[in-house]
Amino acid sequence: MLKDITIGQYFPGDSIIHRLDPRFKIVITLIYILMLFAGDSIICLGVGAVFTLFAIILSKIPLKMFLKSIKPLLPFLVLTAVFNLVFVKSGEVIFEWKFIEITDEAVSISIFMFVRIILLIMGSSLLTYTTSPITLTDAIERLLSPLKKLKLPVHELAMMMSIALRFIPTLIEETEKIMSAQKARGAEIDSGSFMTRARNMVAILVPLFISSFRRADELATAMECRCYRGGEGRTRLRQLRSAPRDYIALAVSLVFYGVNIAVGIIVK
Amino acid sequence: MENIIEIKNLCFSYPADEDETPVQVLNNISLEIKEGEFMAVLGHNGSGKSTLAKHINGILLPTSGTVTVDGISTADEEKIFDLRCRAGMVFQNPDNQIVSSVVEEDVAFALENLGVPYEEMRKRVDDALKDVNMYEYRNHSPAQLSGGQKQRIAIAGIIAMKPKCIILDEPTAMLDPQGRKEVMSVIKRMNREYGITIVLITHYMDEAAQCNRVVVMDKGNIILDDTPKAVFSHVEQVKAIGLDVPQATELAWELRKAGYDIPQGIITEDECAEAIKRLFERE
């Protein structure tokens, strides 16, 4: 069922990671990504892996959930690894079969890339798993607010995002209803020829668009009635307050970042 | 009591295409609503009742005539936000007026727009949620709520603005009987406890029967304006414009038509049962 899709994959919880200020979480995630791409030795990745594992344990979200987030991307990852194996030609050849030559460097590069991307996915999943989409939107708006001076519509973009998030469940429910209604009129949605199916998609999309426009129109009026006039002078119920733990978390991640760079230099 | 809403000679027609004559939706309407009144506007679809409602907080502006709320004209662009704080509006479809994915943030929406400081906002949001008995749901997503609960959230969002009057445009039309009861009881309490003026647009006669005053509209005109008892005593007229009267009223009217002595103005089942009992006792 469509309803089972959870957008943003948020897992409500009360761990220290959940409670971190979302602005700090975003910044730390960015630092983490930089860290993964800065070092190019296996040891650097090791430091990254320790950091990830440490954060996952603190989040109290089962490791299984993170492995699940990798699963859909696995074919892509394997393919990249195979390409690296076959096409990297530098280093000593350690395996040869017909026209395929595999070098020691190819092996290390493919493992390296493989692990790096996995760590990247796990790290960013941690952000979305522990932060509700609406909080995330809010934090992005505030982090980007200096850009308002450059006339970038930061508030408007954030408002659009949060309204979109609000209406996703409503529209999913509506789509299901329309699908059932058309099925009851004999529309074939999961079977039949391509042409009939395409035609039947029209029977679902047209009503869905019409109702979305109607909703948008009514919502706009309702917002006007509640004195909405853009981002100027708005105050917020959701207060983002940074606590000492946020600075500690930031410091810890900076230390990891430092260690990572140091290791990189020493190894060289 | 002071008049909170004054409507004078209000006419309204939607702008028409070149070759069409504009349709007059509201036809020279004058209406005064006193502070603290609980008024229903009854009418069938297309009678102009929703159009009238949208004039009260300036979503629509009169083609001619004036509408003032608490002394502010709806045409005064400078004061439009003042006006909208004083006259809040709740709409029919609960889904299409909730902005946020978190209940308490939705209730806070108007206050955020008005720039109310955090401490006060927090208090007003909590109070409004308690007023509609939805405080324990403050961290829920609206998607998990029933229609009646969503509508109560919408009302809380308006109450948080501390309005002097609330206009509700068929707030129960999409709800089940349970949801309708919840919403009606909240509206009645707001009127009773805080003296908020209520303008309830509806086509349910049982809701209108709970008000102090009923205005009946037909084809852009006000045709009846009186207490519920008096309005429903015009059974034939009300039925002729496609509205219902309460079944108790209808039964009493049928009996009176047949020549039995039954008093006018029966709207509740108690009154009706009482009158019938008396009829049998007398014989």
Added chain:
Amino acid sequence: MAILETQELTYIYSEGSPFQKTAVDNVNLKIDEGEMVGVMGHTGSGKSTLIQHFNGLLKPTSGRVLLDGEDIWADKKKIRDVRFKVGLVFQYPEYQIFEETVYKDIAFGPKNMGLDEAEIKRRILETAHDLGLKEELLERSPFELSGGQKRRVAIAGVMAMNPRVLILDEPTAGLDPAGRDKILGHIKKYHERTKNTILIVSHSMEDIAGFADRILVMNKSKLFCYDETEKVFARAEEISKIGLDVPQVTKVFMKLKEQGLDFGKDVYTVEYAKKLLLKKLSERGGV
């Protein structure tokens, strides 16, 4: 002969997940051909889930649904035929309209059945007539019509498939009294012409009371009762206890009974109440 029958029908939502919920719990009922049935129950009582089993939109978790004595899920490939035999009109059906003209929108169902053009046309004219849609409306865009007209177009779209059982989920929701009476009147007319079985879901007993032969009440996922209209209204007190509204006129007679004035009959329409009272009053001697 029963046209629709359920045997130990049970449906569980999201089985195995933390959100697991039994929406329909062991329901056994038989609906006879040609009957007009009112379906009642408050939101979450399981009535919507139940009716979606009748045309195979939902598949029972356990138990069976029989149409003409045959299990509708016996051959999965034939489920589409079941949908033509059991038509379902959803709540607010006007939101499923999508074609450019009223005619084409009503034709969607009959076309999916594979009928020829002449037959489709015949059926559209017939149902348009039943629903009081004038012929000149058929070439108009459905989106220009009034709310009540749109709803009738959507209902026509299912009626034109000429299903042996027609199920309508709250066909009067959101309409004003005049719109409501109009739609109910048209459905009644269709029933008289076709003699097809009709199920109407409604929150309002006052709506159903006037013309249902039988009433089915769902409560907390279970079949609360399924019986002739009078017999169901005889249980008005129980029904109001499970949170459903009984007609105001029934309440008047409940009050009278409490006060010792028992007419020995169950009253649920104003028309009947008037007749009954006038008869009793004249028996007691004149005006």
